[in-house]
Amino acid sequence: MSTFPYGFDAGKLRAARTAAGASVARIAREVGVSERAVSLYLAGSRVPRPELLPRLARAVGVSPADLCTVEQERLVHLRVFAGRSRAEMARALGIAEETGSAHKNGQHFDIGSGGGKRSQPSRNVHEFRQHLGLLEGPSTRTRGR
Template sequence: MSQTPYGFDAARFRAARAAAGATVPHIARTAQVTERAVSLYLAGTRTPRPAVLVLLAHAVEAEPAALCTVDRETLRHLRIFTGRSRAQVGRELGMSEATYRELENTGARGRLASSRYSPREGRWLAWEEWAAPKFATTPDRLAAAEERTRADYQTERKRRRQRQCEADPAFAARIEGLGRPGRAQRES
């Protein structure tokens, strides 16, 4: 089973299976899993690993994203929809798995995910241009997923800080104290 929730939707998988007229044995052969595993995916009691998701989608003639319900598509979703691990995507982007994990979790690109020169095209390519094919998507979709990743990270960071302030009054006082000098400068 996948350790990362990414929105696999058994109802969508069942609908795609019905539309394609695919049998459980056909899906199992194509996805290289057991018929029991396919039955568990169809029932919604098991979530396929990203690599298996891609094969299941192929078996029912659908895109991996079509088998998932995702409110806000992030970099994690784009990677999962290609069926690759963080290490694989990191290698393709020319960065370590740890650096890619940071990008996928925070949306912070750093210098390894900046523009690159393309000798074939004779020009510099923006991150969205050269990285989008690695995610099997468009530059606009990649940029939107990156922005959502960044926004989700900031929101979660604020939630964690709020919970910590509620649990530890001394921490809350330190945070409040750090904010005063900045406010004083802005007000003067």
């Protein structure tokens, strides 16, 4: 699993950039960041802020999930893939932002940072993917795929 909290994978960004034939300057312009920032993302020296991931993915012609490596998809990943803040995600799912979590059908869901072990896998990830408009791709992505 990636060591980054939400699973950003610089290698996948490099591959997508190559496949798209996109220059660093074009990516920077489309994402709204400096060329230096894009270079750091490509090198794996910096992780893009979660709200930038959807724009970064669009700039290289892939989905946000295609730029990440995760062992088991959690709500925090869906939040990042959708480019939503914790507050926006809480509103979209009808849960309290203060707790950053919810109980639905007896399950605990965490929309937090994704860095801790408290984030539980969701059995209803597909339902939340639909609600957030994230229907493309498999729900689990592993390194090497």
